[in-house]
Amino acid sequence: MxxxxxxxxxxxxxxxxxxxxxxxxxxxxxxxxxxxxxxxxxxxxxxxSDKREVLFQGGELLQEAMVQTLAGTPPEVGPFDAVRAAITCVATFFDERHDRSQLRQGIIDAHPELQEREVAKMAKIAGALAEGLRARGVGEPDARLAADAGIAVFRASFAQWVRSEAGEMGKTMGECFAALENLVESGH
Amino acid sequence: MxxxxxxxxxxxxxxxxxxxxxxxxxxxxxxxxxxxxxxxxxxxxxxxSDKREVLFQGGELLQEAMVQTLAGTPPEVGPFDAVRAAITCVATFFDERHDRSQLRQGIIDAHPELQEREVAKMAKIAGALAEGLRARGVGEPDARLAADAGIAVFRASFAQWVRSEAGEMGKTMGECFAALENLVESGH
Structure with a gap:
């Protein structure tokens, strides 16, 4: 303990x-x-509100931190770079709680309804980032695409990091952003 | 009627x-x-199984069609192009049911629990595509990233198309794939 x-x-x-x-x-x-x-x-x-929320309270904090960083990113920064800044800003939050994140992930992996809840929370964060991009004057489909692609990178990074021994989330995020660029750029 | x-x-x-x-x-x-x-x-x-499933039965068909197309795409095609082929193959399915899709979207927009269900179904399709990529020998984080980015394009395309008068889904998908490329490529 x-x-x-x-x-x-x-x-x-x-x-x-x-x-x-x-x-x-x-x-x-x-x-x-x-x-x-x-x-x-x-x-x-x-x-x-219930025992489930003990596992998901972090989502609100993440969303708040990401949305604030997005809002504080200079207007000349492009949509995807702004989303990257927002997502990268929470990396250290994770580094402090690798053990706890592993325990939490084990619980969620064993419960399909918790997995659905996790997916819903991530979709909510993506929606908040898209909203933040719209507030910066980004139109559709770019706002939604940049937000969803960013959250895709976040989820892939988390999946890599939580399985690792005690990696640095910021480094893993950098690798996953690079991997997405590679995939999309070589895909045409 | x-x-x-x-x-x-x-x-x-x-x-x-x-x-x-x-x-x-x-x-x-x-x-x-x-x-x-x-x-x-x-x-x-x-x-x-219940009245909700009337709205979500299409998800199974979409997933099946996408997974089959992915499996049938030549092995030399890269991960993101393979996902693009899988997603694009369902475009005509939508063109036949624009009115019905608009009605359905109106119902879902009015019910947060149906929105959660929609998000969960999309995550399931993304998971199936990632699995299909792994079967093609794609490792992590690429399999998950390519699948999630593809589903991000699918969702953005659907959102654009369902709001349009009677657009062609294939064309909208092409525009959204191009938009994602632009975002990611200009974002570094």
Whole structure:
């Protein structure tokens, strides 16, 4: 078991992950998570709508960070480079939590409904990036294409990185952006 | 109301679409769909697991057609060109059903849970294409990236085409593939 965070939200997250791994996701109840964290169920529900959201809370943070970076990228930067900047900015977030990401991925891989949730969250982030591009004056289909292609790179990078020993997400992202360029450029 | 198909599956589909438009998706029951089609609920459930699947049955056909085209593409064709061939092969399927696609899109746009289902189906097709590329000896991250980028083009094309008066899907796909190339190539 890893070091115990001092804030309630972090304690609940840690307790949930530990229990998901020990007992299985399906077998873990919110009551047990709260008990393990030394907190009440009421406190749990102040932080998370249900146990599933413990696994997906990071998505909101990612989306916020990406959208802010996109908005802060100079207007002369092209759509795909702006998306690349937005996606690359979250790399260090992952480097700090490789072990946790591996545990989380193992849980998600075992549950088709969690995989669907993951796909939906990624689509939501892609939608937010496309919206951010439109706000920069990018039209269709470019806004949607640049956002979806960027998220495709993000997902491929994550899949490579989470399976690696303890890679650097930024480096993996760079490789995957280069791989997409290669594929698209050699494909005509 | 459009012409009435003679086969039970087609009649059920037509009845469901008519009712979804007339009464709303949420307000339509399977019993009403069967009645409108002049068939029994039992017959409905022989063809569809629930009313939602009436909207999503096409996904299976698309996936099958794309995967078969991918498998039949000569081995010397690169990953992204092979995905492009797989995606382009379904264009005529859409041209035959522009009106129906517009109705269907209106229903999906009004229901977040149907949008999630659509996203999940697209992710499934992308997964099948990536698998098809792996069977051609394409490694990672290329297989996943080429498949996801191809599906990004498919989704962007569909979004453009379904909003157009009565465009040709093949032409729209060509424009969206070109747009992605432009974005990625000018983005470095």
């Amino acid at each position: 890893s070091r115990w965070p001092s804030n309630p939200r972090g304690r609940l997250e840690q307790a949930a992950m530990d229990l998901f791994v020990e007992r299985g996701y399906d077998q873990t109840t919110v009551a047990e998570i709260a008990e393990r964290a030394g907190l009440t169920e009421r406190t749990f529900f102040r932080h998370f | 459009s012409r009435w198909p003679s086969n039970p599956r087609g009649r059920l589909e037509q009845a469901a679409m008519d009712l979804f438009v007339e009464r709303g998706y949420d307000q339509t029951t399977v019993a009403e769909i069967a009645e409108r089609a002049g068939l029994t609920e039992r017959t409905f459930f022989r063809h569809f």
